[in-house]
Amino acid sequence: MRLRxxxxxxxxxxxxxxxxxxxxxxxxxxxxxxxxxxxLALLVGVICSILRYYxxxxxxxxxxxxxxxxxxxxxxxxxxxxxxxxxxxxxxLSAESCAIIGLxxxxxxxxxxxxxxxxxSIEKSQLESAASLGMGQLLMMKEVIFPQALAVSVPGVCANxxxxxxxxxxxxxxxxADLMYVTKDLIGLYYETDEALLMLVIAYLIILLxxxxxxxxxxxxxxxxxxxx
Amino acid sequence: MPDSGINVLFLGKNxxxxxxxxxxxxxxxxxxxILSIPLGILFGMFMTLKNxxxxxxxxxxxxxxxxxxxxxxLFIAYFGVTRAFGWNLxxxxxxxxxxxxxxTAEMGDLVRGALISIPKHQYDSAAALGMxxxxxxxxxxxxxxxxxxxxxxxxxxxxxxxxxxxxVLIGITEVLKVGKQIIDANRFDYPTAALWxxxxxxALYFLACWPISSLAKKLEQRWR
Numbered sequence: 121m122r123l124r125x126x127x128x129x130x131x132x133x134x135x136x137x138x139x140x141x142x143x144x145x146x147x148x149x150x151x152x153x154x155x156x157x158x159x160l161a162l163l164v165g166v167i168c169s170i171l172r173y174y175x176x177x178x179x180x181x182x183x184x185x186x187x188x189x190x191x192x193x194x195x196x197x198x199x200x201x202x203x204x205x206x207x208x209x210x211x212x213l214s215a216e217s218c219a220i221i222g223l224x225x226x227x228x229x230x231x232x233x234x235x236x237x238x239x240x241s242i243e244k245s246q247l248e249s250a251a252s253l254g255m256g257q258l259l260m261m262k263e264v265i266f267p268q269a270l271a272v273s274v275p276g277v278c279a280n281x282x283x284x285x286x287x288x289x290x291x292x293x294x295x296x297a298d299l300m301y302v303t304k305d306l307i308g309l310y311y312e313t314d315e316a317l318l319m320l321v322i323a324y325l326i327i328l329l330x331x332x333x334x335x336x337x338x339x340x341x342x343x344x345x346x347x348x349x
Numbered sequence: 350m351p352d353s354g355i356n357v358l359f360l361g362k363n364x365x366x367x368x369x370x371x372x373x374x375x376x377x378x379x380x381x382x383i384l385s386i387p388l389g390i391l392f393g394m395f396m397t398l399k400n401x402x403x404x405x406x407x408x409x410x411x412x413x414x415x416x417x418x419x420x421x422x423l424f425i426a427y428f429g430v431t432r433a434f435g436w437n438l439x440x441x442x443x444x445x446x447x448x449x450x451x452x453t454a455e456m457g458d459l460v461r462g463a464l465i466s467i468p469k470h471q472y473d474s475a476a477a478l479g480m481x482x483x484x485x486x487x488x489x490x491x492x493x494x495x496x497x498x499x500x501x502x503x504x505x506x507x508x509x510x511x512x513x514x515x516x517v518l519i520g521i522t523e524v525l526k527v528g529k530q531i532i533d534a535n536r537f538d539y540p541t542a543a544l545w546x547x548x549x550x551x552a553l554y555f556l557a558c559w560p561i562s563s564l565a566k567k568l569e570q571r572w573r
Contacts (some may be wrong), residue, residue, distance in 0.1 A: 208540070
């Protein structure tokens with residue numbers, strides 16, 4: 121066994137500088153996929169949670185099935201089905217679209233559950249008081265339910281965002297040149313394993329740390345916004 | 350017009366091979382969960398220590414494992430550790446290692462959450478009854494934390510099963526890889542096989558995880 125305590129001294133900095141642009145491009149792709157995936161997942165999540173909250177006939181059952189399907193299967197399997205399976209039905213999607221659709225399919229259910237837990241934390245007395253003031257459903261949602269539900273939902277939604285950014289790492293499985301793909305490529309081509317892995321870790325830290333810190337700051341501030349507890 | 354791709358599943362031992370492939374990831378997640386539970390309980394207790402050094406150490410470990418995508422951890426274990434220590438870790442062993450480290454961190458955080466949720470008066474009352482520290486722990490604290498922990502641990506198992514699907518990306522022959530082999534072998538006779546094979550793998554994962562997560566949800570509701 122040969123322990124390498126001189127890890128930092130042996131790093132090939134020339135190599136790292138040379139291939140930095142590869143990582144920058146890959147990080148841009150990772151961020152772009154995560155951005156669109158999260159945005160669409162939020163949209164799907166809001167729609168699904170409202171359908172579930174108001175128990176819209178038929179639709180809320182469909183949403184329930186979707187949530188179970190999406191939460192109990194891995195993203196990689198979903199992506200393989202979208203990317204390799206669907207073309208056999210004549211539905212050909214680019215790898216990028218598959219990644220975004222897959223992330224939306226996965227994230228939508230997680231977002232829906234977080235948002236719904238916020239909506240359902242609102243006590244009945246709140247709704248009854250609003251109704252007795254003559255508020256309609258829409259006004260009640262806007263002025264009473266939504267602001268209070270937000271404080272409960274945000275920590276979950278933020279955790280889901282971080283989860284979804286992390287999940288983008290599997291898109292290398294459908295040949296998208298994200299951070300994982302570039303790293304594997306460089307290890308395979310040049311065998312500069314330490315450098316490639318170090319840059320990979322740093323790239324993910326640069327993307328994820330600010331989001332994670334922002335999430336915990338937001339969570340702390342919102343804790344004071346909760347009503348009546 | 351060639352046969353429908355669904356028939357490819359009933360050719361020879363294809364379906365059985367898919368199930369065997371699924372078992373490969375299941376086995377990794379089972380071993381990792383079984384190792385993570387005791388290690389996580391210890392780690393969770395370790396995290397509740399008041400010592401600032403142990404606190405920082407456990408915090409850094411937890412945050413690093415949490416913030417890195419599991420695939421990155423797999424790459425570090427599979428490509429990095431092999432090189433750094435000169436160990437020849439097989440892909441499967443590195444997967445077990447990574448998922449145990451990850452499971453320990455997650456389980457530890459669950460245990461810590463459960464432990465700090467016990468109000469202080471429980472300890473004080475136990476002391477007032479003349480219980481020793483060990484007795485308090487065994488008869489007062491553990492039974493109360495169990496109710497919280499069991500559903501969360503079951504949930505962790507489904508997360509583990511879902512996440513171990515990543516191991517195909519470090520070259521382990523599991524269900525997705527077997528599926529690809531079946532599709533490639535039947536490319537000309539059954540051109541639409543991919544749809545059915547990946548559809549079935551999707552269904553298999555669902556059938557594996559859904560009962561477990563439903564059980565967790567039921568227990569959580571009952572024990573609230």
